[in-house]
Structure formats: C-alpha cells, structure tokens
Amino acid sequence: MEEIKDLDVIEELLETKQYTRLRQKLSDINIADIAIILEELEEEELLKTFRILPKSMAADVFSYLEVENQQYIITSLSDREAANIINNLMADDATDFLEEMPANIVKKLLSHASADTRRDINHLLRYPESSAGSIMTVEYVDLKENMTVEDAIQRIRQIGVDSETINICYVLDPKRTLVGTVALRYLLISPPDAVIADIMHENVIYLNTLMDQEEVARQFQKYDFTSMPVADNEGRLVGIITVDDVVDILQEEATEDIEKMAAIVPSDRPYMKTGIFETSKKRIPWLLLLMISATFTGSIITSFENALSAVPMLTVFIPMLMSTSGNAGGQVSATIIRGLSSNEIGYRDIFKIIWKELRVAIICGVTLAAAYFVKLMLFDKSGIDVAVVICLTIISAVSIAKVVGCTLPIFAKRVGIDPAVMASPFISTVLDALTLMIYFSIATQVLHLS
Structure with a gap:
C-alpha cells in the first residue's frame, strides 16, 4: 500500500516537473521499494527518474531492476554514465547483469569500466553457471x-x-x-x-x-x-x-522444480516478461511426449475390447481407478522429491522406503477399497463380482503407485536426472497404463472373460 502511495507521489512530481522534490522523495525511500516503483513507470519516466536518483543510490537500485529495464537504462545512458553504474555495482551483481546482455553491449561496457571492475567480472565469468564461484562476490574484508x-x-x-x-x-x-x-x-x-x-x-x-x-x-x-x-x-x-x-x-531452484513437476521446460524469464511463442515452445515438447506416451493407454483399452463388450459397466470405473492411482503416486513422489532435494534421503535408503510405502499402500488401499465397496453395494447396486474386481484393483493399483512413485525419483537422482522430472504428470502417465493392465487382468480372472 505504501508503495502505491509513493508511486502516485512520484508520478505527480514527474508530471509537474518538481525534480528537486522528487530527488528528496527518492532519498527517503528504501532502494528495493524504489526499484519496484520504477518497474511500474513508463520507459521515459523510468529513465528520467533513474537519472534523478542520488549517485550513491543509483547502482544499488539498478541491481534490483528486471533485466529488460536494466538493459533499457544502460543503453540509454552515456558511456561514462553506464561505466559508472557498472563500476559501482557489486561484482556478482555486475556479472549477473552482463551475462544477460548482448555481446556487443558487454564489450562496450567493459571497455569503459575500470581495470579493477574488469578483473573482478572476468574472474567470476570463469566459473560454471550455477556453481558457487559464479554467484560469489569478491568484495570482502x-x-x-x-x-x-x-x-x-x-x-x-x-x-x-x-x-x-x-x-x-x-x-x-x-x-x-x-x-x-x-x-x-x-x-x-x-x-x-x-x-x-x-x-x-x-x-x-x-x-x-x-x-x-x-x-x-x-x-x-x-x-x-x-x-x-x-x-x-x-x-x-x-x-x-x-x-x-x-x-x-x-x-530460483524452487521455481525450476515446480516447472519441471508441471512438465514445463524451465525458463529464466518471469512469466509476465515471456512472450506467447516462447511460452509455447517451453510447453510443447513435454506435451508431445506425454501425448505419445498416453497412446499406450489407448492400446491397452483396445486389447481388452472383448472384456469391455462383455461387461460394459467396467468402462465406468476406468477414470476413478486411473485417478486414484495417479493421486497415490503423486503423493509419494512429492514427498520423495522433497526428501532428495534436502538430502534427507538417498539411494541407500531405497529398500527402507519401498518397505515403508508398501505398508502405507496396504493401509490406504484397503481403506479406499472398503469405502468404495460400500458405495458399490448401497448406491451403484453393482454385483458382488464387479465390486470384488474394483476393490482388488484399488488395492493393487495403490500399492504399485506407491512403489513407482517412490522409486522413479530415486533412480532418476541416481543416474543424474533431476528427480522433479519424475513427478506428476510423468508418473501419472506411467501409472495410468499400469492401472489399466492390473484392472483388466483382475477382471479377466474374476469374471472369467476371454
């Protein structure tokens, strides 16, 4: 709320050209809040306000701005002004900024920067991305x-x-x-x-x-x-x-994991700053992969077409069974992925985890099956044989889902793949196919279908 008030005051001072009062007003606001306010201004007003900032604050405010606005400001300033900003940034902030800039702008900025700044930036650029060396600062006592x-x-x-x-x-x-x-x-x-x-x-x-x-x-x-x-x-x-x-x-890591768990290729840019084509490009590969893998589900249903023709009611329960196994697998995979990311669990714990999840699965599966058996008998008026098929499938599917949900992320981590990739919807797609195979196998045996 305070930021909105400050924004209104700054816009009014800009409109009435009261630049002395504007400079004084900016001096009384925290630098992080100034950056938020600048993000809300139009480009011309943003640049004008940035130029009015006291020199002692300009570099600090600059470090808080989004990359697009940083680039706009730095390319609008004179070479001397731009070099002054770079020289006054902390080395890690300057390096992060330059990594996002086009090569021609980087070359120009470094050519006008001080020798110490160039040395520090070149030193940090030597280290691999996302390593301790790439995010450290060289300014210390x-x-x-x-x-x-x-x-x-x-x-x-x-x-x-x-x-x-x-x-x-x-x-x-x-x-x-x-x-x-x-x-x-x-x-x-x-x-x-x-x-x-x-x-x-x-x-x-x-x-x-x-x-x-x-x-x-x-x-x-x-x-x-x-x-x-x-x-x-x-x-x-x-x-x-x-x-x-x-x-x-x-x-950054939490955002990346969430995007991977939602089957989206991670992006370095904020959502509101990403164009529709770039956003689509990040989502299409996983959608294609999941769509192709989902065709196995259709193939399984087709292979049991005779069973479905003999007992059409079996079709009604397919969405529920697939959803239940997917939810069960999603629960355990989220827990395991979190444990892996915090180093709480490792590959050596896999058998303990499987044993624990199997026992959890039996309790959950039996409870769900009992609840659904009551529903089938009292409300759906299903035959006892169909009810047995559904309940056995629930117990089996939940058990398989728990095992798959806990083992896939662990194996992924073991072979160097981010465990978050193994979260829903990937696991759900795998479990859909397994659940259908279990369902029709049990139905074939219990109902004596050919």
Whole structure:
C-alpha cells in the first residue's frame, strides 16, 4: 500500500516537473521499494527518474531492476554514465547483469569500466553457471594473522564501504590461504593490541568454487551462517557468498522444480516478461511426449475390447481407478522429491522406503477399497463380482503407485536426472497404463472373460 502511495507521489512530481522534490522523495525511500516503483513507470519516466536518483543510490537500485529495464537504462545512458553504474555495482551483481546482455553491449561496457571492475567480472565469468564461484562476490574484508585489533579496525574503515559485509572478516596467510575468521563483535570487544591470530576462529567451514548452488544453499541451512567463504582447490580464498544470494538461489531452484513437476521446460524469464511463442515452445515438447506416451493407454483399452463388450459397466470405473492411482503416486513422489532435494534421503535408503510405502499402500488401499465397496453395494447396486474386481484393483493399483512413485525419483537422482522430472504428470502417465493392465487382468480372472 505504501508503495502505491509513493508511486502516485512520484508520478505527480514527474508530471509537474518538481525534480528537486522528487530527488528528496527518492532519498527517503528504501532502494528495493524504489526499484519496484520504477518497474511500474513508463520507459521515459523510468529513465528520467533513474537519472534523478542520488549517485550513491543509483547502482544499488539498478541491481534490483528486471533485466529488460536494466538493459533499457544502460543503453540509454552515456558511456561514462553506464561505466559508472557498472563500476559501482557489486561484482556478482555486475556479472549477473552482463551475462544477460548482448555481446556487443558487454564489450562496450567493459571497455569503459575500470581495470579493477574488469578483473573482478572476468574472474567470476570463469566459473560454471550455477556453481558457487559464479554467484560469489569478491568484495570482502581480509586480514592478516599478525595484525593487531587496532590495525584490523583501521583496515575495515578503509575497505569496508566497498565490501559486501564486514560482520565476518577472513584471515589469510601470505599465500592467501584461508586460515581463520573473526567476527566484528570480537574485534570491538578485544583490546586494541590483541593479535588477530590469538582471537580468530580457526575451524573454518568454506565452500568450493565448483560446488553446485543447491549444495551451497544446503550448507547455509545446515550451519545457519549469514555469509560463507569460497575457496579454490588449494584453499585460497577467492570470494564470499552471503545469505541474500542464497535466498535468490532457493527461489530460483524452487521455481525450476515446480516447472519441471508441471512438465514445463524451465525458463529464466518471469512469466509476465515471456512472450506467447516462447511460452509455447517451453510447453510443447513435454506435451508431445506425454501425448505419445498416453497412446499406450489407448492400446491397452483396445486389447481388452472383448472384456469391455462383455461387461460394459467396467468402462465406468476406468477414470476413478486411473485417478486414484495417479493421486497415490503423486503423493509419494512429492514427498520423495522433497526428501532428495534436502538430502534427507538417498539411494541407500531405497529398500527402507519401498518397505515403508508398501505398508502405507496396504493401509490406504484397503481403506479406499472398503469405502468404495460400500458405495458399490448401497448406491451403484453393482454385483458382488464387479465390486470384488474394483476393490482388488484399488488395492493393487495403490500399492504399485506407491512403489513407482517412490522409486522413479530415486533412480532418476541416481543416474543424474533431476528427480522433479519424475513427478506428476510423468508418473501419472506411467501409472495410468499400469492401472489399466492390473484392472483388466483382475477382471479377466474374476469374471472369467476371454
């Protein structure tokens, strides 16, 4: 609500050309809220408002904007203004931005950026996408073991303004190997002449540059840190990752998993920024695959055409049986996928999981079958033989669904496939075919159909 009020005020100030008041108003608003407001403005007003921003805020606000608006702003500014924005961005934010830009714009921006900025950006671009090295920042406070607390505080004053965080400082030896950390609070309460080596924490937990970003998020969750150092294979400190980066990782990974579970090829662009053809292109491949796989269901029904002709009532229960098995499989697959993503379960647990899910399946299947048996007898007036077929199918289908739902994601993870791909509707398609085969097999035996 407050953002809407601020937006109205800013639009009014722009319309009446009260730029001094506008600049003052912007200075009183949080940078993240300014970015949200700018996203609501037309392009001309957005650029005008961005130019009015105090220089100390411009780069920070820029880092919060959507890529399309970042590109519009950067291509509308002069070379000097654009370079100033890039130079004032944190190295990780600048790298993320440049990765989304066309090559000609990147080349132009880097040619006008400072030597330090070019070095930091080129350093981060070396690492694989979605690795710890690609999301870290190189702005941090480093100290030496032989420094005194007074020296350390003086160094923080010198470089702290341009650092991502000063809450944790990193102690390096002459080879830049990470040997310890020291929290700012310990520096503040220690005597000025105390030596860093005596007060630092030596048992340092750090991330490797090639660690996957999902594992990075798990490490933050495990240790409850607000920042973690990133070191290369030789233990040399090359950057840090802060908790705000982890929040972005979690959102990105969750969105990707949801899209895969819905049979959509993941997209890096927001929904409202994606065109209809691009959206269609992301969905068509999976729809085609699922449509082709669903033809097996039709083939199974065709192969049991005689049974259906002899007992037409069997057709009525097909949707219910397929839906029940799909729901049962979907329940367990969602649980297993979540357990795999959080490292709660692994391949070694597969037999324990199958044994547990089989027992759960028996309880669920018998309960569902009993409830449906009552319905068949009291309301549908079905014969006892048909009721037996339906109830046996429910128990069997739920059991198979639970086993398939728990094993497919685990096997997928084992062979290097994202387990989310094995979620509904993929599992539902597999279970539809299995359920029909079970149904008609039981019907053929119980009802003595040829």
